[in-house]
Amino acid sequence: MTLLGRSVAVKVPATSANLGPGFDTLGLALSMYDELTVTAVPGSDVTVDVTGVGEGVVPTDASNLVASSILATFAAVRQPAPGLHIAASNSIPHGRGLGSSGAAVVAGIAAAKGLLQGVADFDADLLLGIATELEGHPDNVAPALFGGLTIAWMTTNGPRHKKLMVHRGVSPLVFIPQSTLSTKVARELQPVNVPHADAVFNVSRSALMIAAMLQSPELLFQATEDKLHQNYRASAMPETAELVALLRANGYPAVVSGAGPSVLVLCDGPGPRLEAAELVSRHATVPWEARMLAVDFKGATVVAIS
Ligand code: HSE
Numbered sequence: 001m002t003l004l005g006r007s008v009a010v011k012v013p014a015t016s017a018n019l020g021p022g023f024d025t026l027g028l029a030l031s032m033y034d035e036l037t038v039t040a041v042p043g044s045d046v047t048v049d050v051t052g053v054g055e056g057v058v059p060t061d062a063s064n065l066v067a068s069s070i071l072a073t074f075a076a077v078r079q080p081a082p083g084l085h086i087a088a089s090n091s092i093p094h095g096r097g098l099g100s101s102g103a104a105v106v107a108g109i110a111a112a113k114g115l116l117q118g119v120a121d122f123d124a125d126l127l128l129g130i131a132t133e134l135e136g137h138p139d140n141v142a143p144a145l146f147g148g149l150t151i152a153w154m155t156t157n158g159p160r161h162k163k164l165m166v167h168r169g170v171s172p173l174v175f176i177p178q179s180t181l182s183t184k185v186a187r188e189l190q191p192v193n194v195p196h197a198d199a200v201f202n203v204s205r206s207a208l209m210i211a212a213m214l215q216s217p218e219l220l221f222q223a224t225e226d227k228l229h230q231n232y233r234a235s236a237m238p239e240t241a242e243l244v245a246l247l248r249a250n251g252y253p254a255v256v257s258g259a260g261p262s263v264l265v266l267c268d269g270p271g272p273r274l275e276a277a278e279l280v281s282r283h284a285t286v287p288w289e290a291r292m293l294a295v296d297f298k299g300a301t302v303v304a305i306s
Contacts (some may be wrong), residue, residue, distance in 0.1 A: 001119055003082050007306040008038040008114030012107045013147065013296040014092040016174070016264045017139040019213075020224035020255040021190045021205035022142030024286050027099075027150050028264075029296035030172060034090045034103050037305065038111040040082035046071075053090040053100070065101060069108025069134055070115075079119040086111075095180030097258035102140030105131050106300050111147075114302035116278065123253035129158040140258065147299030149213050164210070166295045169217040171273040173265040174257060175280060175288040181237055184257035189233045198227040217268035220253040224266060230256050237261040246283055252276045262290075 014032040018024070034053075046067045048060040057065060062071065065087055074081040088107075092100040109130055113122045124146070131141035138152035142161040149164045205225050212223035233256070234241035240261040247254035247265055252272065257264040267273040279291045 003040040003115055003119070004042055004108075005040065005306060006115050006304070007037060008111055008302050009305050010036045010038065010107050010110045010114065010300065012103040012110065012144055012300045013298075014293075015102060015140045015143045015258075015284040016097070016172070016261065016262075017099065017258040018229065018255065019209060019264070019266070020226045020230075020253075021202045021228070022138050022139070022151075023202070023226070023228045024137050025152060026209065027143040027152065028172070029147045029150075029299055030098070030164075030174070031294040031296050032089065032098070033109060034092050034100075036086060036088040036107055036111065037061055038066075038070065038115065039085045040115055040202045041085050042109075042267060043083040044081070046084045046086070047193050048086045048088065050088045050090065051087075054088075055090075058165065065104040066108045066111070069105045069110045071097065071131055072134055073109045073112035074116070075124070076126075079116060079120055082115075082238055086153065093176055095182060095255065096176050096262045097181070097260045098174070098176070098262055099140040099144055099258060102131070102144050103120075105134045106141055106144040110300040110302040114304060117304065125158060127215065128152070128161055132159040143299065145299050147297045149297065151210075165297065166213050167217050169269050170213060170220070170295065171267040171270050172293045172295065173267055173273045173276055174291045174293060175243060175263040175265070176291065177261050177286060177288055178265055179237075179239070179261055181259065181261045183259040186236060187234045190229060191232060191235060192250045194228060199206060199225045201225070213266075217266075220268055221248075221251065224253040224255050226255065233260060237249060243280065243284060247276060247279070250276075250279055252279075
């Protein structure tokens with residue numbers, strides 16, 4: 001069956017990983033999106049047009065992360081890849097801890113799945129397995145693929161996930177700085193071993209986090225405590241650490257979003273969210289873009305357009 005001329009439209013949400021205690025495990029899909037169309041064309045060339053975030057910066061050939069993820073997905077299901085034309089319109093900021101690279105990987109996988117409709121079958125575990133192999137850890141790609149709040153874990157047979165709905169009172173607020181931080185640099189600051197008491201601390205807060213997100217948003221302040229990653233990384237993002245401290249000192253459940261340097265506040269209603277944004281506009285020492293977002297419950301979508 002020829003794929004030439006097939007074209008798909010893909011939409012992928014931003015994500016925030018860790019959510020405080022759930023390092024490399026918890027993730028939340030947010031209502032900020034990268035949107036793309038991908039067309040199968042004759043030959044083997046790959047061309048990419050980017051507008052919005054990344055325009056003039058990201059590669060526009062086969063080394064582009066969306067393109068390489070499409071090609072990797074075709075290879076994973078042993079199908080020959082066509083030439084590709086990708087037109088991307090991006091909103092997820094890069095290098096800010098909002099899952100932009102996970103979104104690019106997931107966009108590529110979703111596009112390949114759409115182009116291969118009727119040719120290859122993909123179940124959820126296969127999609128997550130390909131995405132985790134390309135991204136390195138599953139906590140951003142799971143919510144980008146499936147939406148909602150996700151728990152992701154590794155097994156000897158690959159990564160697995162559970163998608164959960166979120167209490168309607170949970171009101172995410174993201175503060176995005178102008179500075180960037182690479183996940184690789186942030187991960188290098190992590191110790192190889194942690195004290196047992198710190199591990200127990202995070203186990204308790206991660207378990208509480210599920211109850212807080214699903215049933216009891218008033219517990220989010222305690223549930224977002226962490227001892228496994230944020231302090232170790234604070235030297236690489238001092239303004240982020242300062243903003244998290246300011247918000248928490250005023251009772252708001254603030255955490256570093258993913259590997260930073262954005263800050264996620266999981267407010268327990270729209271009122272506290274407005275108050276938190278006002279607090280930051282009055283007291284912050286560097287500029288922060290405040291974004292009031294919803295939880296995205298769909299995850300990546302792909303539709304055939306020809
Ligand atoms: N869990 C990852 C980290 C998310 O914090 O390093 C960033 O991709």
